Amino acid sequence: xxxxxxxxxxxxxxxxxxxxxxxxxxxxxxxxxxxxxxxxxxxxxxxxxxxxxxxxxxxxxxxxxxxxxxxxxxxxxxxxxxxxxxxxxxxxxxxxxxxxxxxxxxxxxxxxxxxxxxxxxxxxxxxxxxxxxxxxxxxxxxxxxxxxxxxxxxxxxxxxxxxxxxxxxxxxxxxxxxxxxxxxxxxxxxxxxxxxxxxxxxxxxxxxxxxxxxxxxxxxxxxxxxxxxxxxx
Amino acid sequence: xxxxxxxxxxxxxxxxxxxxxxxxxxxxxxxxxxxxxxxxxxxxxxxxxxxxxxxxxxxxxxxxxxxxxxxxxxxxxxxxxxxxxxxxxxxxxxxxxxxxxxxxxxxxxxxxxxxxxxxxxxxxxxxxxxxxxxxxxxxxxxxxxxxxxxxxxxxxxxxxxxxxxxxxxxxxxxxxxxxxxxxxxxxxxxxxxxxxxxxxxxxxxxxxxxxxxxxxxxxxxxxxxxxxxxxxx
Amino acid sequence: xxxxxxxxxxxxxxxxxxxxxxxxxxxxxxxxxxxxxxxxxxxxxxxxxxxxxxxxxxxxxxxxxxxxxxxxxxxxxxxxxxxxxxxxxxxxxxxxxxxxxxxxxxxxxxxxxxxxxxxxxxxxxxxxxxxxxxxxxxxxxxxxxxxxxxxxxxxxxxxxxxxxxxxxxxxxxxxxxxxxxxxxxxxxxxxxxxxxxxxxxxxxxxxxxxxxxxxxxxxxxxxxxxxxxxxxx
Amino acid sequence: xxxxxxxxxxxxxxxxxxxxxxxxxxxxxxxxxxxxxxxxxxxxxxxxxxxxxxxxxxxxxxxxxxxxxxxxxxxxxxxxxxxxxxxxxxxxxxxxxxxxxxxxxxxxxxxxxxxxxxxxxxxxxxxxxxxxxxxxxxxxxxxxxxxxxxxxxxxxxxxxxxxxxxxxxxxxxxxxxxxxxxxxxxxxxxxxxxxxxxxxxxxxxxxxxxxxxxxxxxxxxxxxxxxxxxxxx
DNA sequence: CATGAATGAGTCTTCATTCAT
DNA sequence: AATGAATGAAGACTCATTCAT
Numbered sequence: 001x002x003x004x005x006x007x008x009x010x011x012x013x014x015x016x017x018x019x020x021x022x023x024x025x026x027x028x029x030x031x032x033x034x035x036x037x038x039x040x041x042x043x044x045x046x047x048x049x050x051x052x053x054x055x056x057x058x059x060x061x062x063x064x065x066x067x068x069x070x071x072x073x074x075x076x077x078x079x080x081x082x083x084x085x086x087x088x089x090x091x092x093x094x095x096x097x098x099x100x101x102x103x104x105x106x107x108x109x110x111x112x113x114x115x116x117x118x119x120x121x122x123x124x125x126x127x128x129x130x131x132x133x134x135x136x137x138x139x140x141x142x143x144x145x146x147x148x149x150x151x152x153x154x155x156x157x158x159x160x161x162x163x164x165x166x167x168x169x170x171x172x173x174x175x176x177x178x179x180x181x182x183x184x185x186x187x188x189x190x191x192x193x194x195x196x197x198x199x200x201x202x203x204x205x206x207x208x209x210x211x212x213x214x215x216x217x218x219x220x221x222x223x224x225x226x227x228x229x230x231x232x233x
Numbered sequence: 234x235x236x237x238x239x240x241x242x243x244x245x246x247x248x249x250x251x252x253x254x255x256x257x258x259x260x261x262x263x264x265x266x267x268x269x270x271x272x273x274x275x276x277x278x279x280x281x282x283x284x285x286x287x288x289x290x291x292x293x294x295x296x297x298x299x300x301x302x303x304x305x306x307x308x309x310x311x312x313x314x315x316x317x318x319x320x321x322x323x324x325x326x327x328x329x330x331x332x333x334x335x336x337x338x339x340x341x342x343x344x345x346x347x348x349x350x351x352x353x354x355x356x357x358x359x360x361x362x363x364x365x366x367x368x369x370x371x372x373x374x375x376x377x378x379x380x381x382x383x384x385x386x387x388x389x390x391x392x393x394x395x396x397x398x399x400x401x402x403x404x405x406x407x408x409x410x411x412x413x414x415x416x417x418x419x420x421x422x423x424x425x426x427x428x429x430x431x432x433x434x435x436x437x438x439x440x441x442x443x444x445x446x447x448x449x450x451x452x453x454x455x456x457x458x459x460x461x462x463x464x465x466x
Numbered sequence: 467x468x469x470x471x472x473x474x475x476x477x478x479x480x481x482x483x484x485x486x487x488x489x490x491x492x493x494x495x496x497x498x499x500x501x502x503x504x505x506x507x508x509x510x511x512x513x514x515x516x517x518x519x520x521x522x523x524x525x526x527x528x529x530x531x532x533x534x535x536x537x538x539x540x541x542x543x544x545x546x547x548x549x550x551x552x553x554x555x556x557x558x559x560x561x562x563x564x565x566x567x568x569x570x571x572x573x574x575x576x577x578x579x580x581x582x583x584x585x586x587x588x589x590x591x592x593x594x595x596x597x598x599x600x601x602x603x604x605x606x607x608x609x610x611x612x613x614x615x616x617x618x619x620x621x622x623x624x625x626x627x628x629x630x631x632x633x634x635x636x637x638x639x640x641x642x643x644x645x646x647x648x649x650x651x652x653x654x655x656x657x658x659x660x661x662x663x664x665x666x667x668x669x670x671x672x673x674x675x676x677x678x679x680x681x682x683x684x685x686x687x688x689x690x691x692x693x694x695x696x697x698x699x
Numbered sequence: 700x701x702x703x704x705x706x707x708x709x710x711x712x713x714x715x716x717x718x719x720x721x722x723x724x725x726x727x728x729x730x731x732x733x734x735x736x737x738x739x740x741x742x743x744x745x746x747x748x749x750x751x752x753x754x755x756x757x758x759x760x761x762x763x764x765x766x767x768x769x770x771x772x773x774x775x776x777x778x779x780x781x782x783x784x785x786x787x788x789x790x791x792x793x794x795x796x797x798x799x800x801x802x803x804x805x806x807x808x809x810x811x812x813x814x815x816x817x818x819x820x821x822x823x824x825x826x827x828x829x830x831x832x833x834x835x836x837x838x839x840x841x842x843x844x845x846x847x848x849x850x851x852x853x854x855x856x857x858x859x860x861x862x863x864x865x866x867x868x869x870x871x872x873x874x875x876x877x878x879x880x881x882x883x884x885x886x887x888x889x890x891x892x893x894x895x896x897x898x899x900x901x902x903x904x905x906x907x908x909x910x911x912x913x914x915x916x917x918x919x920x921x922x923x924x925x926x927x928x929x930x931x932x
Numbered sequence: 933c934a935t936g937a938a939t940g941a942g943t944c945t946t947c948a949t950t951c952a953t
Numbered sequence: 954a955a956t957g958a959a960t961g962a963a964g965a966c967t968c969a970t971t972c973a974t
Contacts, residue, residue, distance in 0.1 A: 026937065043368055047280030050964065063939055066966070103452070132365030134427055135276060141427055149428075163451075170453045173442050180439075180446055183420030187412065190419055194367055194374055195382075206413075209406050213413055217450030218393075218402050219336070262954090283947065295949085296956050305948065495933095509834060513746030516968065528970085529935050538969065569918070598831030600893055601742060607893055615894075626917075635917050639908050645886065646905075646912055652889055653882030660833055660840055661848075672879075675872050679879055683916030684859075684868050685802070725958070749943065762946085762960055771944070 030068045033058045034079040042125040046076055046133050076133075080140050083126055087116055088147045095155060102163030107211055109159070110181060113152065114207050118188040128193050153179050184210030263301045266291045267312040275358040279309055279366050309366075313373050316359055320349055321380045328388060335396030340444055342392070343414060346385065347440050351421040361426050386412050417443030496534045499524045500545040508591040512542055512599050542599075546606050549592055553582055554613045561621060568629030573677055575625070576647060579618065580673050584654040594659050619645050650676035729767045732757045733778040741824040745775055745832050775832070779839050782825055786815055787846045794854060801862030806910055808858065809880060812851065813906050817887040827892050852878050883909035 036057035040049045051072055052062050069075045094112050116123045134141050156178035163169030174180055188206055191199065269290035273282045284305055288295050302308045327345050349356045367374050389411035396402030407413055421439055424432065502523035506515045517538055521528045535541045560578050582589045600607050622644035629635030640646055654672055657665065735756035739748045750771055754761050768774045793811050815822045833840050855877035862868030873879055887905055890898065 029937085045278060045280055045365060045369070047278055048369075051966090052964075061939055062966085063968085064937075067937060072965070106451075128364055128367075131361055131423065131426055132278060134361075136278070136281075142431075145428060145431065160451075167453060169451050170449070172445055172449070172451070174446055174451070177439055177442050179420065179424065180417055180443055183416035183443075184413055186420045186423055187416030190364065190423070191412065193364055195378060198375070198378065206410055209410050210413055210416075212405055213407055213447065213450065215450050215452045216403070216405070217446070217448050218339075218396075218405070218407065219448045284949090285947075294956055295947095296951090297954080299949070300954060511744060511746055511831060511835070513744055514835075517970090518968075527935055528968095529972090530933080532970070533933065572917075594830055594833075597827055597889065597892055598744060600827075602744070602747075608897070611894060611897065629917075636915070638911055638915070638917070640912055640917070643905055643908050645890065646883055646909055649882035649886030649909075650879055653878065653885045656830065656885055656889070657878070659830055661844060664841075664844065672876055675876050676879055676882075678871055679873055679916065680912065681916050681918045682869070682871070683912065683914050684805075684862075684871070684873065685914050728958085750945090751943080760960055761944085763958080765945070766958060 029058075029060065029064065030078075031082070033060070033065055033068060033075070034082045037075050037079045038083055038122075038125070041076060041079065041129060046072075046129070046136065051075065073137075076129075077137065077140060080126060080129065080137075081143070083122060084144065084147070087123060087126075090116070091148060091151060095151070102159055102166060102168045103215065105159055106156075106163070106181070109155070110185065110211060110214075111207060113182060114185045114188070114203070117182075117185045118192055119203050124189055124192055127189055149179075152182070156181050181214060184214070262291075262293065262297065263311075264315070266293065266298055266301060266308070267315045270308050270312045271316055271355075271358070274309060274312065274362060279362070279369065284308070306370075310370065310373060313359060313362065313370075314376070316355060317377065317381070320356060320359075323349070324381060324384060328384070335392055335399060335401045336448065338392055339389075339396070339414070339447075342388070343418065343444060343447075344440060346415060347418045347421070347436070350415075350418045351425055352436050357422055357425055360422055382412075385415070389414050414447060417447070495524075495526065495530070496544075497548070499526065499531055499534060499541070500548045503541050503545045504549055504588075504591070507542060507545065507595060512595070512602065517541070539603075543603065543606060546592060546595065546603075547609070549588060550610065550613070553589060556582070557614060557617060561617070568625055568632060568634045569681065571625055572622075572629070572647070572680075575621070576651065576677060576680075577673060579648060580651045580654070580669070583648075583651045584658055585669050590655055590658055593655055615645075618648070622647050647680060650680070728757075728759065728763065729777075730781070732759070732764055732767060732774070733781045736774050736778045737782055737821075737824070740775060740778065740828060745771075745828070745835065750774070772836075775828075776836065776839060779825060779828065779836075780842070782821055783843065783846070786822060786825075789815070790847060790850060794850070801858055801865060801867045802914065804858055805855075805862070805880070805913075808854070809884065809910060809913075810906060812881060813884045813887070813902070816881075816884045817891055818902050823888055823891055826888055848878075851881070855880050880913060883913070 033054065037049075037054045039057060040054045043049075049072075051065055054075070055062050055065050058064075065075065069078060090112075094109065117127065118124060130141060130144060157175060160169060160175055160178055164171045164175075184206070188201070188203065188210075191201065266287065270282075270287045272290060273287045276282075282305075284298055285295050287308070288298055291297075298308065302311060323345075327342065350360065351357060363374060363377055390408060393402060393408055393411055393414075397404045397408075417439070421434070421436065421443075424434065499520065503515075503520045505523060506520045509515075515538075517531055518528050520541070521531055524531075531541065535544060556578075560575065583593065584590060596607060596610060623641060626635060626641055626644055626647075630637045630641075650672070654667070654669065654676075657667065732753065736748075736753045738756060739753045742748075748771075750764055751761050753774070754764050757763075764774065768777060789811075793808065816826065817823060829840060829843055856874060859868060859874055859877055859880075863870045863874075883905070887900070887902065887909075890900065
């Protein structure tokens with residue numbers, strides 16, 4: 001995430017009045033602007049971000065942003081939508097690929113959600129922005145709920161019910177809050193957002209241990225049988 | 234949370250030379266300002282908050298803020314510190330009060346943390362501000378880690394180790410990430426920050442179910458024995 | 467006055483290489499642009515008018531305006547000239563057609579000037595623009611004086627002198643300010659510009675009464691003889 | 700009407716941080732700003748006027764304007780109201796002072812209106828602004844009609860009716876458009892706005908001749924009796 | 933000729949901060 | 954200590970103008 005324009009961009013700008021540059025990327029401009037906007041908004045927050053900095057990072061000038069977007073708010077909204085879409089798509093695609101046993105599916109699903117929420121810097125920072133600006137952009141929260149969190153939770157619940165039916169999973173009341181299965185990933189997300197550079201975390205291992213915790217719990221059992229992440233990896 | 238100066242305050246200002254009232258309140262001014270700052274910062278975020286609004290909410294004028302605080306940044310920092318302190322104090326106090334069995338202590342501790350992180354709107358919103366402004370105020374993050382998160386995690390680890398030694402808790406590798414025990418509370422916190430008014434949540438029950446999950450895990454066991462929140466309450 | 471390109475124009479643009487239509491319209495473009503400019507300038511004033519709106523109203527794009535005109539100022543100047551020309555031409559033509567008695571000619575001439583200045587929305591609004599932008603476009607004022615106001619006043623003076631010579635008109639000192647004969651029309655013009663929609667005015671009648679006033683004055687006379695508009699119509 | 704700050708103002712600004720200056724004129728600031736705004740708006744029109752120039756002319760900085768006024772529109776509106784008020788007041792006062800004969804009163808009243816509309820540069824330019832910005836500020840037009848034009852026309856009509864009753868004035872149909880008596884003043888106003896520096900006009904004489912025209916009309920009469928301004932002066 | 937993407941100077945407006953009272 | 958008038962740097966947004974296609 002470079003603060004200054006990359007060499008490539010600088011080069012294009014230096015080339016001055018060369019119109020070829022303008023038209024060459026016409027179609028790519030909006031995406032480039034949103035990309036730049038993401039970096040800036042993440043770094044400074046919505047209100048403290050200067051659209052001129054966004055423009056500079058995208059290798060254009062202030063005015064160009066207004067060619068493609070109504071105003072600062074719309075840049076922000078469009079950026080969140082643009083960067084969220086691939087995630088939503090992936091989530092849907094994942095839903096297609098069925099899985100055999102419940103435990104197996106849950107593991108895969110949680111792994112996927114870890115990647116989205118905590119491992120991927122993009123997803124992580126989008127989350128930060130949603131939390132920070134929830135009051136200013138309620139419609140983004142609504143969309144996020146509708147397109148991501150809602151379906152995910154529904155899927156988790158479904159999966160838990162299936163598991164319970166098959167006898168793989170105990171019929172606990174977790175069905176009331178399936179999002180609890182997300183909490184390790186969310187928690188890691190927050191940790192990364194707050195302490196990332198302070199506390200380097202082995203995310204692989206965090207995941208393994210979280211799965212172990214979720215599946216087996218803390219309490220001593222008569223005979224341990226399920227995943228023992230410490231030994232396996 | 235009055236937008237306009239209360240009668241009492243207005244009186245103070247109007248009466249001019251009225252010394253007694255003035256001095257009585259003098260000592261409370263900074264606190265009142267920080268209280269007002271909290272509300273405003275939570276609502277608008279750091280950058281979008283106008284110090285004049287803070288002043289108005291506190292029943293004083295712009296200038297008065299500069300009598301007590303260096304500048305806007307210092308108001309924010311002081312506010313976060315001021316509102317975090319009681320939490321830190323409570324956390325220390327809680328540490329004193331020992332508990333018998335590990336499971337019992339964990340339950341109580343988690344309950345306490347739920348209250349701090351998710352149930353109490355104050356703690357919740359302070360968290361939002363920390364996440365939102367982590368890049369701008371790294372020293373606040375450091376402090377938060379040093380005064381709260383660090384000790385809490387240490388205490389959780391200690392408790393887990395004790396439990397393992399006593400045989401109450403299986404010696405899993407959760408010792409590497411004791412903060413996983415916090416994740417349900419954190420997760421609820423985030424949910425509240427994002428969806429509070431959209432998804433009314435029974436936080437009592439959320440806690441019970443989370444504890445059940447943490448203690449027993451998901452998998453079917455030979456013989457269930459621990460808490461079964463759904464049935465018990 | 468279409469806001470969107472007419473079907474015909476759209477066709478032209480869409481058809482791309484269609485030469486015939488294009489060339490046919492090519493010659494009309496400048497006029498259409500000035501027509502559109504008139505509407506916009508009248509509505510918003512010079513400074514507040516966006517050339518892009520003018521273009522849109524003319525069914526072309528921004529760039530096209532610069533094919534035909536140097537810049538915004540020149541569009542304005544050209545527009546005023548274009549829309550003033552027919553008036554100037556009419557005024558000259560009217561000058562040709564001589565008239566018998568003075569009173570008769572004056573009546574006809576004033577009627578003509580009423581039509582130009584007050585009845586015709588075009589003339590009315592051009593006047594507004596001249597008044598509003600007199601400081602910015604002194605050359606337009608000069609032209610207006612040279613091409614219209616000057617000749618008109620000269621003609622009025624001539625006519626008054628003729629009338630005095632023939633004994634039809636009393637040899638008053640109005641010869642020093644023949645433009646006083648214009649004042650009812652100008653006054654109506656201003657009224658229309660300011661209060662048009664508020665005060666619907668019967669312009670026919672206004673004219674009749676003004677002529678009566680100009681010819682006979684207010685004072686009681688020994689024996690009324692000239693036009694008595696109230697009775698005649 | 701100085702383009703640059705007067706020596707006095709310059710001096711005050713040069714004195715730098717001296718706070719005495721700030722407070723000394725606290726109460727006068729709004730008026731000074733509106734005064735400066737008048738000059739600028741007249742010179743450039745509403746849209747082309749920079750609030751910063753207004754501020755400079757008033758001897759303050761941009762920001763100060765926003766201490767007293769909401770925005771540019773409100774500055775304009777307040778300015779027109781402020782500068783119109785004395786005129787409205789004078790008009791009311793004049794209404795009190797009765798006059799003997801109708802002809803006498805009319806003469807005095809028209810003289811007064813000449814002063815307001817044409818002679819006084821203030822009134823003249825306010826009129827220009829009203830005409831120019833009528834579309835943007837319809838409420839100002841309404842106010843002007845309600846506070847000035849309406850009462851004036853009512854008074855004129857009343858006066859004409861009185862005169863007719865007393866037999867001083869012929870019972871012509873001018874009662875339908877009493878504002879015709881205003882037209883010479885309005886006409887002169889427009890002439891001044893358009894051609895002021897081009898055509899120096901003897902306004903005193905213009906008035907005399909207009910009155911003669913209004914009272915006696917153009918037509919030859921059996922025996923002239925009323926004012927003969929040309930000969931008398 | 934016509935287009936419309938891109939520019940960037942220009943303006944309104946905001947607001948943290950100062951300071952005389 | 955408290956005020957609030959004044960400041961001026963800063964930033965969102967506009968739009969006349971250019972120019973490669």
